[in-house]
Amino acid sequence: MRKHAFSPFGVILWLLLIASTVIVVILLPRTLDSYGQLQTEQNATPTPTANVESMLLITADPNHIPTPTPLILRTGSQGEEVKRLQQRLLELGFYTGLVDGQFGQGTAEAVKLFQAQHGLTADGLAGNDTRSLLFGDSVSTYIPTPVPSPTPSSLAMGDKNSAVKALQQRLKDLGFYTSSVDGDYGAGTQEAVRLFQSQHGLAADGQAGPETLAAVFSQNAKKVVATPTPDPALLPLLINADHPVADGYRPSNLVNLRKTLPASLVYVKGSEIEGDKAAAAALQTMFEAARADGVTGFQISAGYRSVGYQQKLFDEKVAEYLKDGRTRESAISATKLTVAVPGASEHHSGLAFDITVQGTIFKGTPQQIWLHKHCWDYGFIIRYQADKEKITGILAEDWHIRYVGVQHSIIMRDQNLCLEEYLERLTQ
Ligand SMILES: [Zn+2]
CATH class of the missing domain: 1.10.101.10 (PGBD-like superfamily/PGBD)
Known part of the structure; x- marks a missing residue:
């Protein structure tokens, strides 16, 4: 092969070499420079920039495929890139306008929303950071800011808003x-x-x-009446040793509980157990609420009792103590601690119920805990509590609830009053 030939082929090679050197020395720094300008501009106020796209058109190698253009899309931009941007913002729920390749106010707002939600400066300029996040994997869809809805004209049980x-x-x-x-x-x-x-x-x-x-919501709305007018007819019925009911007493609104309450909701132990109609309705509401809280398996083991039936229960207990060798007097006083004297039992009212769980001691069960916490909201009270034994004269009973109505039960709960204390306060 000859070394010093001026063949046309050699000349062309030399010219090409010179041309590429010129491009590398002169044009590349300018390109890099404008690229730098672009980068700093992403967080700055837009200023006129060199037309990067046209510069990049002067590429040394026409076969070289340019890497993604670091351009900023902004209000006024148009073309395929804008279209792609709009399409992506639309898919993610930030944009609701037309995918027309025209970067207008709507697109700018969508970009701002996207940026704000992704921890970027919400400037509405779709630069590199914004677009790499937008097309990346860690992107999240639009989370609307909750806007208070106009007050509905009516609200009821089950509504959540x-x-x-x-x-x-x-x-x-x-x-x-x-x-x-x-x-x-x-x-x-x-x-x-x-x-x-x-x-x-x-x-x-x-x-x-x-x-x-x-x-x-009216200006005339009154505050709760914490001390209802002491109208004896509206006050909860007090039945205790000092306030017994007459021998033939029978409440007027008794219903059969097993026939009234859905078997799927609560088990009524005896087929003949009765209760006051309003109290039974409150029981149903209460057990439905318990079920909604995931607490089921309640049993009603006692409701209304006649004076005659209470006499039977009382006599049976006295007999038990007598068998233990007690004197009659001692047996009766021992019985009185756990069984009400006939006529003095709350169960005569039809408003008292014994709530239990089959096959276990009630105390400490989820049912007992739920009942003690929530029964007040449905008009029931835990009638015999440990800290009131001296007043009620009855040992604490976890299972015995008494319906008094929510207008009384809430106050009794909040002020820790047993029925005797509450009524005394009202009638003073
Ligand atoms: Zn009871």
């Missing part, structure tokens, strides 16, 4: 509601609404219809 929350807060401020303001219209809220209605001359159905809502 901010309007319920507002209702609960208002009822709490007025003293009708004592539980947590959680936006969940449960049994407690229903009882608070019912109590509010009953004290405002509205039909006490526990549902917050338009009329009730208007009354609740």
